[in-house]
Amino acid sequence: MDGADGPPxxxxxxxxxxxxxxxxxxRIRYYGEPLVPRxxxxxxxxxPFRRSGYRLDVETGREPHETTVVATPADGRIDGVPWLNLVLFAATVVSTLLVGAVAWYYIPPSDLASNPLLALRAWPFTAAVLGVLxxxxxxHYALGRYHGVDVSLPYLIPFILPFGTLGAVIRMRGRMPDRRTLFDIGVAGPLAGLAATVVVTAIGLSLEPMTVPASVFDTSGQVIVFNDPPLLDLIATALGQPTEYADPTKTVHPVxxxxxxxxxFTVLNLLPVGQLDGGHMVRAMLGRRQETVASLVPLVLFAIAAYLYYVRNLxxxxxxxxxxxxGLFATAIAYNGPANPADETPLGWKRQALGLFTFGLGALCFLLVPIQLLG
Incomplete structure (x- = not known):
């Protein structure tokens, strides 16, 4: 059959x-039993279902030994081109160039207004930020495709200060077949992102520091300081490169x-709630006990905020x-929960160990006070 007639x-x-x-x-559901291994x-x-214009999902049936094949019309694309992804990518390139030029390359907005091409000086910043995200x-996309899960290409999100973006997301359609697949897709993002982060950080520390224009010091007001996570300090120590300079006019390269x-973003994504990577990973590692962990996350975040406000006087x-x-965001998304796999077979010890290792790497990116106002 062709796509006009329905699924094959x-x-x-x-x-x-x-x-x-x-x-x-x-949507069409077929109930029955597979003639090949599930x-x-x-x-x-x-x-063949994709060629006919349908997305395929395999789920547990209504009875214990029954299997359900679900055919859902795939999202349409014009000439096979993911236009929304491309438009958002282009918009985020522009937003990170503009923000990078003003905030990190110290180009006055008035100069940018008269010559927008000056924003191109910030291309290393844009490449670094968009590269890691x-x-x-x-x-996620690569492991989703490897496991046969229908996943979209990344959607980048343009924004304003301080980075020019709110990050990136992908869409996963259909139900996860098992906990192993849920874990693999969830853990792949943080590990890939951290690998890129280490490379980008090492390159940035090896570049010449930036010189802060005198006009910046003449401007009254407070300065936003981004404190160094332990992982950044470890990379700097391994390379023998400083992250601070005796000369106050020098600062690290924007890369x-x-x-x-x-x-x-690794720290935020590894919070074990809802549809965040940490939520998927803990759901795969602990099963439905993940809900107990997720319920504690907002309380921990509110406790951190209270400690910083009342004890540290920030x-x-x-x-x-x-x-x-x-804390509010985690409260909202905790109610939706992570993806629920069709097969609840527990993970093996290797994936459990990889999950603990990944959360350990995430801990090296955590700071109680990542952003601080001075002056």
Missing amino acids: SDVLETVFHIRETEHDGD RSLADELRE TTHELG VIGGWVGMF GFNESVGLWAVW
Whole structure:
């Protein structure tokens, strides 16, 4: 059959015994038993269903020994081109160039207004920030494709200060087949992103420091300081490079900020709640006990905010506000929960160890006070 007639049922019948067919809007469910090993079923059917314009999911049926094959019309693309991804990518390149030029290369906004091409000086900053964020999401994408899960290309999110972006996301469609797949896709992002972060940070520390113009010091007001996570200090120590300079007019190259962004977003993504990477990983590692862990995360974040405000006497517009806002965010997304796999077979010890190792790397990126106001 072609895409206009529906899913290729003739191909399905060669590997799946259909007992019942159910239409749910545009979605079609086939109930029955596989004629091949269940893990091979999706591999056999995914490509012919894709050519017919359908996304394929294999789920547990209504009865213990029953399997359900679900065919869902795939999201349409014009000429196969992911236009939304490309438009967001272009917008984020522009936003990071502009923000990088003003905030990190100290180009006055008035100069940019008269000559926007000056923003191109900030291309190393843009390459560093988008490099670590895109690599993180491509880690998810690669493992999703490897496991046959329908995942989108990364969607970059343009924004304003301080980095010109809010990060990047991918979409995962359909139900996760098992906990192993959920874990692999979840852990791939942080590991890939951290690898890129280490490379970007090492490159940035090896570059000549930036000279801060005298006009910046003449401007009254407070200065935002981004404190060094332990991982950044470890990389600097290994390379024998400083992160601070005796000369107050010198500061690290903006490429190092790309590494800082990678570490900061790694910490946030590894929070074990909802659809964050940490939520998926802990759901795969602990099963439904993940809900107990997730319920504690907002309390911990609020406790950090309270400690910084009442004990450390920091203002709300510093890291206090950061952790308080993320406490509210974690509360909201905790109710949605992570993806629920169809197969609840526990993970083996190797994946459990890899998960603990990844959370350990994330701990090296954590700071109680990542952002501070001085002056």
